[in-house]
Amino acid sequence: MLKLNLNIALRNLWKNKGFTLINIGGLAIGLASCMVLLLYVNNEWNYDKQFTNYQNTYVVYNNIKASDKTFSVRITPNAMAAEIRAKIPGIAYASHSADYGSQLISYQDRKFKKQAIAADPAFLKILDYKFVKGNPNTVLREVNSVILTKTLAKSLFGNEDPINKTVKFDNKESLKVEAVIEDVPANSSFSFDYLVPWAFAEKMLPDMKNPNWGDSSYLTLIQLQDQSFFNQINAAIRGIFVRHDKNSNSEAFLHPLAKLHLYGDFENGKSVGGRIDQLRILLVLAFCILLIACINFMNLTTAKSGKRAKEVGVRKAIGSSRNALVFQFITESMLISLLSTALAFALVEISLPYFNNLLGISLKIEYENWKFWITLLGLVFFTGVLAGSYPAFYLSSFESVKALKGLSVKAGSSFSVRSILVVFQFVFAVCLIICTTVIYQQLNYIKNKPVGYNKHNLIQIEVSGKLDNQKKLDLLKDRLLKSGAATHVSFFNADLNFNSRNTNAVSWGGKSPNESTLFNYRSAGNDFVETMGTRMVAGREFSAQYSDSNRVIINEAAVKVMGLKHPVGTTITFWESPVVIIGVMKDFVSASAYQKVAPMIFHPVTRFKAEVVLLRLNEAENIGSSLAQVDDIVKSMNPDYPVNRTFMDESFEKKFAEEQLLGTLSNWFGGFAIFISCLGLLGLALYMAEQRKKEISIRKVLGASTYSVLALLNGDFIRLVAIANVIAFPLGYIFASKWLSGFDFRVDISLLPFALAAVLSVIIALLTVSIQSVKVAKANPVDALRSE
Template identity: 45%
Template structure:
């Protein structure tokens, strides 16, 4: 019997190729979109879960009170790891880890590569179960001159040679022996690196690390418990640890699940309130909605052919077919189409993955080797087939054979109302997606158009590494002499990335209870001329004032001046780990997130910073300037490949998350609309076929093509309009809630909703009008002759 179901279903599919193509095409696009979104969501949901006993791994978060709120960040004091391991029951391993200046130039013989690294304790390998290809994880970082490298770095440096115990030179000065080779770090893991070097080497390179106490937060602490059941007691003891070791320092550490760090990184008042998980949940909902839209198309097109299939049902019932048999017949048809659509969908996903990965900067793939993948694909096909075929099957099988065979049956009663509801839902969803796309685009443009306080165009940065710290002035003078740059300055870090801060700032008249976090940004001579930051009072640092380089003078931004409420800030004495004098005030500029309010900032003079910023000569081409800088770097710092960063490009990275969200809304919103239009096109085609006789009569009686096209289109446009009306309040609520995440945000104007509605109407009208005009232009003689 099952063979008969398949044979009959296949015969019916071939008989109606047009409808079958629309059904299968819509399902394929819906499945492909759903699979891509679910793959992307699974990629992020699986972050850091590939490590053994991941449920027992925690990172120490730090809660500090100030400005009337609690700041939470994963930076901890250096003694934290040892204290946890030695005093807290249930702690199996604890490790310090940081990327601070860990990256560098690695050399072996004539091969030199710039790579990213981490400083870490050897316990790290007992916490994060990186698979060792060579070496012993229990002692890989016990020696201060050891280095553990990834498989890719081993291949790049040593080719096919065995890298074990070979010596690598780091930054042309430190000799490191390869003590282990591990598999490359998973793409969806928090720590990205090419190598790991011992914590003792970090202490040897920076004396302040050895002496740093409980008030200095500059590294992360990872903890592995023997079992999650130890968490409550361990967390309770961890929360008291900083306060018990540092008097008059209001801070509270806490254990936070490492697997939650990526998705739940947003904190308020010391508690997690979300983060990237909110976007992932939206993508999952979007995936389900797009799949359901495709299923809705199938239902609409199947029930629209009710009259055509009524005779088939009547005859089958008359010769003894039961309703159950007919239901299975129709569901078998939908399952065949669903399986065919799944095959097409998998092909589409496979072809689009390279583009998708490049677009979103991820590494997605379909894990065909996993049995769960095939089970998931089978479930997707069955789910789609059953959902899309269920209502048509039950509806079509309910026809009464007597009425059908007597010609008394007229399809469309209940089915028509259901189809109307489904069309309304489809296009309401389309309106929401268009609104979201416009809103995200406006928000990005709004923040990008705001003044950032400095001129990012023609501004470049290079890392001060190798011989550059001692030869920076030679480089700058040579570049100026050759008219390649106009100005240059030293920075403690890139002007586009925020970094160190402090609570320890006081000033005359400060409320002793007031606690405000100040950004600390060290800058060199000619900072104003180089960056384009506007000096609004006083002066900038100059070699003519020895007190500048001695750390006795500081420059503050206007937000700091307002908070301190200094009538005349120039010459004011304030305290920042000691008394200093304010010699200048510069206008606020964006240092951290462009979406958040600018924090108060204090700058010390920095004549040997980690970054050299340079203003290119605008009268020359950018290519000529960059080539000139590269040539000078090769001469002055030959061991290091020139790595020049454009500030405007780095600044654009601050909008990466919002741009990604906008691209996904554009891409999958467009696919949802295409799928909806495929269904609408099929319905319009069928409606035109059903009204062929009516159109012929009206045309003979003098109806114009315009009036006939309007007659066929107006019913569908009514449904689209209802969808718009329903979608407007939903869009207002959802996008209003999304915009609340930003302190600087656009208003959700009425014209955004109006434009979304208009675009939807135009798309729907264009879809329906094609068939409407085609039917209206048909020769009425042919349709009436057939009668």
């Protein structure tokens, strides 16, 4: 029976090659789009789930109450892990680690700046990375030791065995290689190229040895013995700050490792989502594209139902039951689904390298993973049944006597269903056009919104090696200015485009004793304002002409929070030391461009050493030659380290990575959804034109113009698209408004997205239908009427 059904299915597919190609092509594009989106969703969903006991692993978060808000951060004091391990039962492991950032590591003449993390032995018990070489039970105990990732080991040693060989850290300390682990997966929240022991970090920074509950700068991971301990441990950990400082405004809590990546947004100390919202959008997008492709199949199959009426009548006459006919048509749809899947695989393999490069990710099809094949079979079965269900029940309902007499099958109900399905396709397409337009409007609005400083020709150079002292930096500044390559040079204590440390240890006259305000504190060098291309609202900036060791600068947001009418000259307390405000700087964006600028306080760079050099290129000189001069000067003063520089406008772009990703995916796959919808319209236009060929010929004989024939053929389809627009407009507005509500600064939803969606959908529908309509309208009526 199955063999007979397959033979009939193959014969029908071959007989109707045009419809078969449209069906298979549409389903293949829908499946390929769905597969790529599901691969991305799966990659994001599996973040940090590659570890054996990830379900029992938690990150200790810190809720800091300040400025009538609660800020949730995943940094804690250095004493947190030891305190939890010693005093709270139910803990299997507790680990603290510190992100060292990009640090030089070398072997002989091979030198690389790679990401380093300082961690204790428990770190690798909790995060059980696969060991390639070395003993996992003895690592990170010896002070001057190091663990390399496989790729770094290959870069440093080639084919040599790295174990027990010595590498140089920052050109100063010798470290013995004690193990090699597999590379950290791309979908991991902890990115590093090598690990050094926590004891080594204490050796380099002796202050780390002293328990300090006032400095939250470290990551604390814990692993429970069992889930049954969670409530008990989470309750015990909440008061851990207050037990060490009665005046503390911090409260610790546990956040699951499995939710670290997807649920990273917090409001008032509670998780409210994050990237999971983006995944939900993409998941809906994936299945809606597949649904549109299935709708095409339904429409085209039922549209040519008249041609199969006699086949149904004959099979019923010789005894076929309706169930047998349903099975026959489901078999056909399953066969098309399988053929489409084969083509979809080819499309996915061709397109994946492009998408990986476009999105900066590394998706791949895991052919060896049994879960992949089960998902794929489920997808094929779902597509086949969904696409074939309505046509199967509709076609099998024909009355055999009427069909065999040659009477035309009334398709009024089927046409109304097809109309509904076409409307649904274009509702989704129009919604996508509206939402994608709003996403790009929001991105452009934020990118073009004044950031408070001039990003153009502003460069940031990382401080390392011999430059790691102020005298060398002052000499570098002098040489850069004399070269003419730079017009202004200053220093800063952290990457300008990302958040720095925060403190609430700021007091001023009139401050309420119960008030806690969180300040973002920075170190800035002389001429910082000039170099940044910003301005002082009042007072002056730091200058070599003055002794500014106990002077600070604040921004406009800080003035508002403090309520100071005449801030310049005011003495405030910063970290229990009196300091004098010498200037007020214009607010500038340093953290999120979507949120209001935080209160900021700047002290001289002499208090905290500079980590970056800021310089403004001379616009009168050629940029290429200026960059070469800058590199040569930095390299001559620091020959053992590569020059790590970035343009600030390029660095600023990284703030919008998530929104750009969502916009890019919506744009591409929205285009695919529209293309699939157009395939369906084209197929229906082909069928309708064929059905009405004689009617059109008679109209032309009676004097109808080509324009009137085109209007007749296109009218029904344009009406459906218009209805789709009416339905899609409020839906698109709701979706766009909900997405925009997550930003403090957001664009107003204008008429442009809706007008663009309406015009595009009508033009696309007109062009698609007219491809066939023009051909029919211009055909010689004699060809269609000669048989009458």
